[in-house]
Amino acid sequence: MKIDSVDFFYLAMPEITTAADGSQDALVVRVTAGGHTGWGECEAAPLPSIAAFVAPMSHGACRPVSDSVLGQTLDGPDDIWRMAVAVAYNSMDLLQAAHTWSGIEMAMWDLLGKARGVPAWKLLGYERSYPKVPYASVLFGETADVTLARAKAIRDDGFRAAKFGWAPFGSSLEGDIAQLDAVREGLGPDGLLLIDAGQIFGEDVDAAALRLDAMERNRVTFFEEPFHGSAYLAYGGLGQRAKTVRTAGGESAHNRHMAEHLIDFGKVGYIQIDCGRIGGLGPAKQVADYAVKRGVTYINHTFTSNLALSASLQPFAGLRDHAICEYPTTLRQLAVDLTTSHLVRDANGEIGAPDAPGLGIEINPAALELYKVDVEIIVNGKSIFRSKAI
């Protein structure tokens, strides 16, 4: 098969807020080859990611992503790998390329899986897809009371694990302690409790460490992204000060090396990979293999649609002992409507990568129209990108 087309669909809610809620817009990618279609989703700012696909070449190591994709052969996983290497080399100086490529790469696994009638996780080398315990992934409430109610609702909804994250966490020590106590109270004594600081401490290990006592008293399992994604030494420093809580991170990795370095130098206990950023399923699977070797737990990072969720579950679907997964439960309507199929909990309260061809998720064409953001990019009088109707 030859790659015939790569189309981007930029979708957005009518109003976008400053909440750290990644489901407010979406960049969906459709790849066609040999009469088959695959779908992917970039976890990225849509406009620069589209620009990275269509931009005029700057020089040999700064070519648009399209140069390494359109017209290429896609007959198996090796072809995806070959294109990944080409994008990394040909678009070396184009920083946004990794994000753009991620959604395309994802769509290629979906397409290949559909063409062969097998799930993407099987193409990645797994024999089966093990169920995972989903943690309800939500934002902190503005006050501890709101958070308490949110945590109770999550427990009442049958979740055995929950992650609370981002603002107002980090704004005051007293406030953070109140938030941590509230989450534990709301979840009850048995719920697995996870905290996401959303990089609020920059690289200030002392400031982050002030929260450890309250975390350990409340039996927090991991403390996610206390620091800038590249500040490996800060992660390592905090890890040394913790007794029971482990550090977690990795969502900002835009290549395999960054995730592996966070394991080796940042000493995280949990490595969290977003397939919409790291370059897709291929490098994510390499990180999963590396995590197994290093005794670190692999987890998906997902805060968008069920298409992205399925994609991010594939790389560790076959790892029975890596048993928890991120599961956004408060998606904006756009992200809900984007797919007609949804990953819902089974009788055990678990979810898993679908046992269906490709990513196993059906796209809802009506959503692509309903939430469409019309973009046109004109360079020297020539239209080089224009949003398409589905």
Added chain:
Amino acid sequence: MKIDSVDFFYLAMPEITTAADGSQDALVVRVTAGGHTGWGECEAAPLPSIAAFVAPMSHGACRPVSDSVLGQTLDGPDDIWRMAVAVAYNSMDLLQAAHTWSGIEMAMWDLLGKARGVPAWKLLGYERSYPKVPYASVLFGETADVTLARAKAIRDDGFRAAKFGWAPFGSSLEGDIAQLDAVREGLGPDGLLLIDAGQIFGEDVDAAALRLDAMERNRVTFFEEPFHGSAYLAYGGLGQRAKTVRTAGGESAHNRHMAEHLIDFGKVGYIQIDCGRIGGLGPAKQVADYAVKRGVTYINHTFTSNLALSASLQPFAGLRDHAICEYPTTLRQLAVDLTTSHLVRDANGEIGAPDAPGLGIEINPAALELYKVDVEIIVNGKSIFRSKAI
């Protein structure tokens, strides 16, 4: 002063080739505040970088760079630092933000320096600007004979140092040995010889190490970017196998941490920072301080105009012992024409960061018009970016 405007000028040669020559296009940034003007240059794909400035917000951690810049106070270096922190946090999920911000940050130092009548290197804390020995930075010839002639011409032109890089280096061991011998022959026995592999070996330490004998026989001082910019362990592995040649890298660092990790984990002997990528002069100066502490030599990375060259000289202008600098000598006409002032070698064959306000480089308005690429970006019927006349 308040930031009144940030304008981008996308320039390009009429023809862009696949040569690894970064002077074929340019993204120039003009910042105005309090009646003063500063100029900067992003080392980046222009279109995605412009998009990163004007893109609609995706969510709180994925805001356009403009959100953290326009209308902000700019009265001193602390304000630049505050905006840098804001961009890193507010545009966390917008990968291209670092490249976009770099050119803006550069322009702010230029503007502040002009407003105060002092060079940027003085604002960075240096007492004086020491001259550097420029190495003529060129691409390998297609054959060893072409390279030989190029090296001879560089010696005849009075250069005491030269760097040859990129294709065809890496395509065959025999070819590479012939190229290395040719460069040494052309430069003569005394010339400082540097080699840039342009990441051609990916992370294959064995393949890169096969070139070490011929490098050491030809007294190569450093072996630059043998590997992917994030493959720290490969750099470390190669360094252990070398006897006299040192490894070099860092141009792909898009934040301070990445450069510091390349020093600590990649064990490079030379750290090469491009101010048009790492976030401007501020983080580059931090890396220079770190290099001094770690006993590593700091060098600029520059393959574009003299505006970018001056900017990249500022962060280590005051380091007397960090005495060589990259100096592109085969710039395309666009990059030559962009500035009316040029950094030319003095009687000792040396150059330095100018002893003049800001970056000390005058922009040529005619070049902004002559090489202009007209861009318009329209989102939902509204024009959110349109190239301006100067």
